[in-house]
Amino acid sequence: MSTKPDVQRSTLPIPDLAYTGTVTYDATDPDTHYPPIERLLPPEGAPNVLVVLIDDTGFGASSAFGGPVHTPNFERVAAQGLKYTRFHTTALCSPTRAALLSGRNHHTVGMGGITEIATSAPGYNSLRPNNCAPLAETLKLNGYSTAQFGKCHEVPVWQSSPVGPFDQWPSPGGGFEYFYGFIGGETNQWYPAIYEGTTPVEPWGTPEEGYHFMADMTQKAIDWTKQQKALAPDKPFFTYFAPGATHAPHHVPAEWADKYAGKFDQGWDALREETFARQKALGVVPENAVLTERSPGIPAWDEMNPELHPVLAREMEVYAGYLEYADHYVGELLDALEELDVLDDTLVYVIIGDNGASAEGTMKGTTNEAFTINHMNELEDDAYLIEHQDDLGTPRSYNHYAIGWAHAMDTPYQWTKQVASHWGGTRNGTIVSWPNGIAARGEIRNQFAHVIDVAPTVLEAAGIPEPATVHGVTQRPYEGTPMNSSFASADAEETHTTQYFEMLGNRAIFHKGWTAVAKHKDPWLASSHGLDDDVWELYNVEEDWTQSNDLAAKEPAKLAELQRLFLIQAARFNVLPMDIRSAERFNEEIAGRPALVKGTSQTLYSGMKRLSENSVVNIKNKSFTVTAKVTIPESGAAGVIIAQGGSYGGWSLYLHEGTLRFAYNIMGIETDYTTSEAVLEPGAHELRVHFAYDGGGLGKGGAVTLFDGETKLGEGRVSRTLPFFFSMDETVDVGVDVASPVSADYEATGNAFSGKISWVRIDVGDDNHDHLIDPAHQMQIAMTRQ
Structure with a gap:
């Protein structure tokens, strides 16, 4: 195969064509002639692709979008390209990743929740159907080299052991030729649970010897890229770089956290005001935007025990250091691409968060998530937190910050991760750069976009058609829309005009400048009522950027129209039946998923x-x-x-x-x-x-x-x-x-x-x-x- 334009690429793998010429008896016969073997390569001009997905980072965290955390390398990418201010995720980890890698909505590919609560319903079974081939597989079958580094949380729990099966793992099932990372939702960054391919491997050293997974995975990515370009310089790569940062545990060398000493003593309420002012100055929110009120149930800074303020501030210092540390290593990878002279011809996505900031760290934060998980919070009282303040971020902790900080990291929006109804759970600052393919430098784009738009955008940039069949299976069309038209113009027409959101009963519909939303539950509470008891809100987001002015009472007809549209989309994309159960989803027999281990x-x-x-x-x-x-x-x-x-x-x-x-x-x-x-x-x-x-x-x-x-x-x-x-x-x-x-x-x-x-x-x-x-x-x- 080759880069010739007549290569048929809608059927994958690309079929081998039989030789129909003369067959001679003797290879030395002058009539003996066969066309030369040509390597499979993408179309001429197809760029390298690097997708960076940061974990659990809200819209208001990175300095690139007005946040308090210095992220010079994210800003470096933005200076060479575009900031997207209305880019959206699904509000949760596994669903966002499954949608990103497939180009389809998360329920379409079976990831209506995390893998641990999968049921047998098509939208919630954690099994990507074979009619939704992942982007990496499509690119690989078109001649790309493919590799994933960091977090994968899409493997069904009953397939996550060393015996597989591995058809839902990044390699080989996900289309990546190489994988180095971890399979679960999080890992200890000092002592990570690493797989290379499907083989568990141990870190090269201990924390005392200087080991940290963020640095390790970056070096692996650099080494893989250098090898790829050394051996096949004309073959583009697709690299998916998904750090554990900044998901809990917030593990980072102390000197990075110490950079922020005293920077958060003002507390989370004041920090939201400061961030909002910077966001307006940067133009990532409009001048007429309104800062939303603190979401119900989240305490004010002044309501917290004053003796805890230094501990709470240190939690945020550690988090900030962790995000800057991650940014630093993204910069190391970018430096390597620059050194190889391939950065200008690389389409780079930096998606700053797979959902909003995490409100899973309790109202006071924790030195060890196991206290909350094991219902032993009484052991971690205020005195314990104060005594162990210096452990935060170190190998002596498994820490997470207070919910108030999560809300501040989602400035200027309502709510946090898990809350798919509001922008605080789903709006994530995103940066796109491709120096040889995007003329704009340092510009802002306000078109609505969603994580399912990445795959069709990459294919259009590479000149590769969306496949009709993959491995003999007719494919379901991509459900995202390409973002390429917005590369050239800030005034390009918005192409993604309708998008549903749903997670744990929290749900919304966006359609042509309006959103109807229904929050079913708080992130830190279980479901307490039925779906029909939820209160719907209505926002005109063309006039109300932050969803601050509920128009449900004033516009009942518009609300009814959007509620009906949500149900249509929900039926179309496997959202129904929505599942707000808890106990039943942990019983494999009731949930309908296999159990890996049975018996006593x-x-x-x-x-x-x-x-x-x-x-x-x-x-x-x-x-x-x-x-x-x-x-x-x-x-x-x-x-x-x-x-x-x-x-x-x-x-x-x-x-x-x-x-x-x-x-x-x-x-x-x-x-x-x-x-x-x-x-x-x-x-x-x-x-x-x-x-x-x-x-x-x-x-x-x-x-x-x-x-x-x-x-x-x-x-x-x-x-x-x-x-x-x-x-x-x-x-x-x-x-x-x-x-x-x-x-x-x-x-x-x-x-x-x-x-x-x-x-x-x-x-x-x-x-x-x-x-x-x-x-x-x-x-x-x-x-x-x-």
Whole structure:
């Protein structure tokens, strides 16, 4: 194949055409002639494509859109191109990413929520149908090199183990030839859960050695790009660069946070006023725009305990440092493209947020999300926050900022992430640059756009038609509209004139300058009423940029028209039936999705690691037994037999100084240890730890007994247990404890078991107390993870 214009590209893969010329007997015959093999390349002039998607960053965060966080590299891209002030996402992580990568609405590709709450309904099953081939696959089959770096949160939970299947993973199923990143909604940036392709790999170092995932993924992206251009300089690339930043945990080297010392002492209310003034001065909101009032339920800065103000300010300093840190490494990648002399011919999208800023950090913020997830907020009172202020952002924390900061980061709009009804949840500053393809420099575009517009825009820029069939499957047309016409003119006609929004019952419809919106629930609360009880609001957004003047009472006919249009769009794009359930969506049988693990017993083997909590039997709120068949060499043994979780919560069975030990870590606050009384002799052993749950509710303690065969080795107690979740991303590992260590008896590295492990079996008892779990809290757990 080649770049010749007669290449048929609407059927992918491009069909191989049979040779129809003369076939000779002898290859040396003068009549022997075959056309030369030509490499598959995109059409002449197709640019490289770089899509940068920042996580959990509101419209009012980056300095490029008037925010308080210095982002010189985002501004650098804007100076070479265009700022889009009315670009929209879906209000949530997985749905935005699925829509971006497919060019279709999130419900069309099965991502009406995050993967953890998938149901069997087509709009909510977390399965991208094969008639919606991803953009990366289309570009790859047209001759692009493709790679993804950073976050992927689109893999169905029952497919997220090391055995796949991998057809919904970035590589190979998502069309990316190379993937380096993490699969879940978030990861510890100091101790990340990384995959290279479909193989789990460990970071090159520890935080003390200078490791941070943001720097690591950037270097991987630079190395991949340099190799690609060294070996195939005429072949364009499509790079999807999706950092974990600035999703919680807000992990960043202290010197970056310290840059902002004292910058947020005025609090979030004053910060909104300051940001709004800068936004008007920049022209990213019009002069007649109105700053919306603080959304209901969010406390004023002055209502917070004054003794907490320094802690709250530090939360924001850490967040700001984290965003600037991310901007810095985006700049490193841009520098590499410039060094390779390909930046001018690269279509760059910088989408500053996959949704609005996150209001999942509680009203006061937290040093460790596990407090909220495990319903143990009483342990993190004001005194604890003050005492641990200096831990924020460091490897000693798993932190998130207060909801008031999230709202300030969404200035000038109402609400936050999860709230698809209002711009605070869905409007994200976006920058587009392509020096060789866009003549404008440093200009602003106000045309309405949506994340589903990126894919058709890229194809139009590359001169590639939208495919009619891919791998023999007739394709559903893209649902986005190309943005290319706005590249040349600020006055270009608006092409994306209708767009629905829906997330967790929060819903809206945009149509030709109007929005009708219905907020069903707050991000920090569960659904408390039916959809028909929701109150609809109406805004003329051509005159009211920020949705500040509700016209529902004055314009009932217009409201009714838009409500009807929403239902039409909802039926068309698999939004119906809308799903505001909580408990039912966590029961696989009721929800209709497969369960990766069933039963009450599971046997694991040496070398199995990076197994998520979805991949192993659940030992929480019940008795359990862990049995391991091991061989101790003559020289003795040490190290981890099996561990789950890490420094912020988990358990570990291991040998230390020749003794068998069981450690149960309660969110890093305390760790209960049980130790054998004698050193284990060389030879074969069947080691066992039995935990007898106290019962009487969730998160209770219990008695621990250690055995070697039927011989009792030691006894102890665990004072309390984690009732809901060990870790967002730390895993079950056999023969080693990867990432941060559960126990202080060993380090993050060098803790592998030095003997031989034949197998490890986990058995759970029949005294399960999970029926006591509050459905609303279970939904909160899931939403904190995305």
